[in-house]
Amino acid sequence: MKLQNLSIKRKLMLITMLTSSVALLLSSASFLIYDLISFRHLLTQDLETQAQIIGYNSAAAMAFKDEPVATATLAALKAKEDIVAAVLYTPDGKIFAQYVPGDKAAPAVVPPKLYRTGYRFEGGYFDVLHDVTLNGEHVGTLLLRSDMREWSRRAKRYALIFFIFVFASGLFALLLSSKLQRMISRPILQLEDTIRIVSANKNYEIRAENTYGDEIGRLMDGFNNMLAEIQQRDTALLNANDQLHARTEELEREVAQRQQAQEELLKAKHAAEEASRAKSAFLANMSHELRTPLNAIIGYSEMLEEETRESGNTEAIQDLQKIQTAGKHLLSLINDVLDLSKIEAGKMTLHLEIFDVPPMIRQIVTTLEPAATKNSNVINVRVAEGVDSMRADITKVRQILVNLVSNACKFTDSGTISVNVEPITAEGQDWIRFEVCDTGIGITPKQRKQLFQEFAQADTSISRKYGGTGLGLAISHRFAQMMNGHIDVESEPGKGSTFTVLLPVEVKSEGQESPSSETTLEPAKPPRPGASNQDTILVIDDDATCRDLMSRSLNKLGLNVILTGSGEEGIELARRMRPFAITLDVLLPDRDGWSVLHELKTDPELSSIPVIMLTIIDNESLALSMGASNYLVKPLDRERLAVLIEKYRAGRSSKSPNRNSSNRTAEKREELAPTKA
Amino acid sequence: MTVRRLIIFIVMMMLGQASYAWAQDSEASSEYLIKAGYIYNFAKLVEWPATAFAQPDSPIVIGIVGNDPFGPIIDKVLEGKKVNGHPFLIKRLKPTADVKECQILFIGSSLGSHVADTIRLTRGTPILTISEIPGFADRGGIINLTLEQNKVRFEVNVDAAKEADLNISSRLLVLAKVIQQSGDGRKTE
Numbered sequence: 001m002k003l004q005n006l007s008i009k010r011k012l013m014l015i016t017m018l019t020s021s022v023a024l025l026l027s028s029a030s031f032l033i034y035d036l037i038s039f040r041h042l043l044t045q046d047l048e049t050q051a052q053i054i055g056y057n058s059a060a061a062m063a064f065k066d067e068p069v070a071t072a073t074l075a076a077l078k079a080k081e082d083i084v085a086a087v088l089y090t091p092d093g094k095i096f097a098q099y100v101p102g103d104k105a106a107p108a109v110v111p112p113k114l115y116r117t118g119y120r121f122e123g124g125y126f127d128v129l130h131d132v133t134l135n136g137e138h139v140g141t142l143l144l145r146s147d148m149r150e151w152s153r154r155a156k157r158y159a160l161i162f163f164i165f166v167f168a169s170g171l172f173a174l175l176l177s178s179k180l181q182r183m184i185s186r187p188i189l190q191l192e193d194t195i196r197i198v199s200a201n202k203n204y205e206i207r208a209e210n211t212y213g214d215e216i217g218r219l220m221d222g223f224n225n226m227l228a229e230i231q232q233r234d235t236a237l238l239n240a241n242d243q244l245h246a247r248t249e250e251l252e253r254e255v256a257q258r259q260q261a262q263e264e265l266l267k268a269k270h271a272a273e274e275a276s277r278a279k280s281a282f283l284a285n286m287s288h289e290l291r292t293p294l295n296a297i298i299g300y301s302e303m304l305e306e307e308t309r310e311s312g313n314t315e316a317i318q319d320l321q322k323i324q325t326a327g328k329h330l331l332s333l334i335n336d337v338l339d340l341s342k343i344e345a346g347k348m349t350l351h352l353e354i355f356d357v358p359p360m361i362r363q364i365v366t367t368l369e370p371a372a373t374k375n376s377n378v379i380n381v382r383v384a385e386g387v388d389s390m391r392a393d394i395t396k397v398r399q400i401l402v403n404l405v406s407n408a409c410k411f412t413d414s415g416t417i418s419v420n421v422e423p424i425t426a427e428g429q430d431w432i433r434f435e436v437c438d439t440g441i442g443i444t445p446k447q448r449k450q451l452f453q454e455f456a457q458a459d460t461s462i463s464r465k466y467g468g469t470g471l472g473l474a475i476s477h478r479f480a481q482m483m484n485g486h487i488d489v490e491s492e493p494g495k496g497s498t499f500t501v502l503l504p505v506e507v508k509s510e511g512q513e514s515p516s517s518e519t520t521l522e523p524a525k526p527p528r529p530g531a532s533n534q535d536t537i538l539v540i541d542d543d544a545t546c547r548d549l550m551s552r553s554l555n556k557l558g559l560n561v562i563l564t565g566s567g568e569e570g571i572e573l574a575r576r577m578r579p580f581a582i583t584l585d586v587l588l589p590d591r592d593g594w595s596v597l598h599e600l601k602t603d604p605e606l607s608s609i610p611v612i613m614l615t616i617i618d619n620e621s622l623a624l625s626m627g628a629s630n631y632l633v634k635p636l637d638r639e640r641l642a643v644l645i646e647k648y649r650a651g652r653s654s655k656s657p658n659r660n661s662s663n664r665t666a667e668k669r670e671e672l673a674p675t676k677a
Numbered sequence: 678m679t680v681r682r683l684i685i686f687i688v689m690m691m692l693g694q695a696s697y698a699w700a701q702d703s704e705a706s707s708e709y710l711i712k713a714g715y716i717y718n719f720a721k722l723v724e725w726p727a728t729a730f731a732q733p734d735s736p737i738v739i740g741i742v743g744n745d746p747f748g749p750i751i752d753k754v755l756e757g758k759k760v761n762g763h764p765f766l767i768k769r770l771k772p773t774a775d776v777k778e779c780q781i782l783f784i785g786s787s788l789g790s791h792v793a794d795t796i797r798l799t800r801g802t803p804i805l806t807i808s809e810i811p812g813f814a815d816r817g818g819i820i821n822l823t824l825e826q827n828k829v830r831f832e833v834n835v836d837a838a839k840e841a842d843l844n845i846s847s848r849l850l851v852l853a854k855v856i857q858q859s860g861d862g863r864k865t866e
Contacts, residue, residue, distance in 0.1 A: 135760060
């Protein structure tokens with residue numbers, strides 16, 4: 001047990017006991033030592049006196065060599081118990097007489113001549129040497145040897161008394177200190193009790209009872225003050241806690257309100273999204289609805305132009321061409337809006353195929369040559385070595401490039417437009433870089449920021465001056481992104497712009513991939529010659545205008561055209577008339593064009609007849625996967641249709657799938673070029 | 678000077694003869710050497726009255742009457758010795774000579790029969806009479822030297838000492854054979 005862990009009571013007792021014991025021991029010991037020393041001195045003196053007496057008494061005997069008398073004189077020492085030897089030496093150092101009490105052997109006494117008279121302590125004995133003289137003359141030497149028996153007996157007795165005394169006084173001190181220590185320990189214990197109660201019950205109203213005026217009393221006062229302070233703070237803390245509770249509840253309410261608001265916001269967001277979807281759907285529908293009349297406008301104006309040209313009325317031709325141009329421009333706007341709404345609705349999909357890049361470039365340039373000439377611009381094309389085929393959505397690549405080149409033509413006057421194509425390798429991947437440079441008005445840095453955003457032209461005045469929807473770059477940007485590529489622009493206002501399109505040579509498909517057009521381009525089975533009517537073609541379309549246009553243009557090709565607006569009737573007619581080809585619209589009054597296609601393609605008798613889908617809805621991949629031979633989007637490209645009809649009519653296919661593919665899409669998208677003459 | 682030289686020479690010669698004689702009888706000389714020492718010790722333990730000495734440094738005169746058994750030994754023993762400031766002077770006396778100037782009188786055994794007369798001569802004066810004649814103390818002598826078992830012992834007649842106004846130390850008496858009757862029928866008790 002450590003000293004510091006002792007209770008105060010024990011410590012106090014220990015201190016008292018230690019102090020008193022040490023004081024007692026020291027004083028007793030010093031007294032004892034003093035007494036023993038003085039007693040020894042007394043004994044020494046006594047012994048010396050003895051020696052003097054014996055010496056005196058034996059001097060004559062020594063002088064007269066009377067040994068018996070000397071021995072008798074020495075024998076007188078018998079009364080002295082502590083004398084263990086008495087020896088008389090003649091002057092020449094011989095033992096003359098000696099006395100040894102009891103049966104003890106004579107002690108080996110050193111001849112006195114070795115030391116002079118006096119006394120010494122040696123080997124536990126006290127020796128006194130006395131010069132024996134007779135009338136001043138040295139006659140011998142007396143040795144008295146004492147064992148200091150008296151002294152040691154006294155010392156022993158003293159020790160006993162000492163220990164009894166110390167023990168008794170210690171006991172008394174213990175009794176006293178155990179009583180007296182309470183004076184100090186009791187108030188401390190009281191204080192401790194109070195502290196224990198306070199901390200056990202957490203009750204700060206309890207106070208230590210203070211009846212003491214000493215330091216402990218002040219300690220208690222201090223403790224009481226501290227308790228008061230704690231109590232006060234406790235109260236304050238409780239109040240604060242209550243306030244905190246109130247505040248917490250408030251906060252909780254606030255949180256609940258916010259949550260509600262959030263839910264409402266979420267609802268609003270869903271509603272907004274729904275509205276956005278509705279908007280997209282509306283836009284798509286609107287475009288569709290707009291396209292149908294446009295179809296009629298463009299179709300009829302073209303037919304009129306042809307007829308007018310035949311009749312030789314050249315004045316009307318120009319007007320009709322203006323109608324056509326306006327119509328096609330409107331169509332391109334609608335197409336852009338449609339594309340954008342599709343992108344926003346997430347319905348834009350990629351149709352990946354492998355195609356050759358150089359022919360595509362040539363075709364684009366050829367197409368846009370008139371637009372360039374219009375502003376006195378020259379188009380320079382440079383296709384670098386190593387640029388070959390790529391796998392991408394050719395329609396979208398073409399659309400991007402057409403957009404960029406036509407923009408360049410549009411914003412450049414009497415300048416040069418350079419189209420550079422080169423292969424590069426970056427980030428461990430092969431890319432093709434398309435670069436379109438012009439020497440036109442350029443773009444300011446401020447305009448550049450908004451360049452690829454929807455409905456944002458460099459300046460609002462631009463749309464007035466140059467026309468356009470402002471959607472072209474935004475769509476191009478989105479398309480490039482969809483193909484894991486990107487578009488960048490560098491420009492200096494007044495000096496020209498450089499648009500760079502970077503596309504992977506091999507675009508990775510995401511999710512569903514459109515079925516390869518290579519196989520579907522081919523008729524599922526070659527038509528059986530003779531089995532079908534080589535001059536008869538069936539047109540299934542709900543729109544009467546469209547039917548009329550079809551009928552007119554097909555009649556011109558010398559075909560027998562059967563028209564119907566109903567899907568059911570169409571199937572019936574197909575069975576009966578056995579046409580060599582069928583054109584099919586998707587939107588039919590009685591049933592879905594898709595189901596009609598399905599039925600046609602699953603009928604063993606009819607499955608061999610090629611079906612050309614002719615629709616406003618852009619879902620080529622679905623059509624091709626369901627067995628359609630071709631897919632044409634309204635407004636109808638009559639030249640393209642004519643080529644197809646001729647192909648199926650002859651019942652042959654000579655073109656390679658790839659060439660066929662690029663041609664087909666190219667032809668289809670030629671409508672996009674607004675400036676096409 | 679020449680006379681003194683002659684005397685010293687003579688004394689030397691005599692001493693040489695004496696020592697020769699002592700050597701011839703060493704046992705006897707040893708005994709008298711002891712006895713001479715005893716005489717010296719007696720002088721220490723006997724107190725003379727103040728009237729016995731003319732001066733405090735007057736010598737203690739030792740008179741030897743009768744035959745001298747000591748020879749030069751006693752002179753040798755006592756030479757240069759002093760007791761209470763008194764040196765010793767040894768005189769060899771004729772029996773008829775006056776003994777009153779002596780403090781110690783040694784009576785040789787040759788006076789055996791006339792010892793009482795000699796003692797009588799000393800009466801009234803503080804003279805310590807010493808002899809080795811058997812019965813000397815009984816006959817009024819103060820100290821008689823005896824031989825017991827080849828050891829020299831002595832008898833003291835305390836009454837005679839008292840009569841001679843000599844105070845004999847108790848320490849001497851302890852060693853002595855005390856005789857308490859004086860010679861010549863003059864017994865005290």
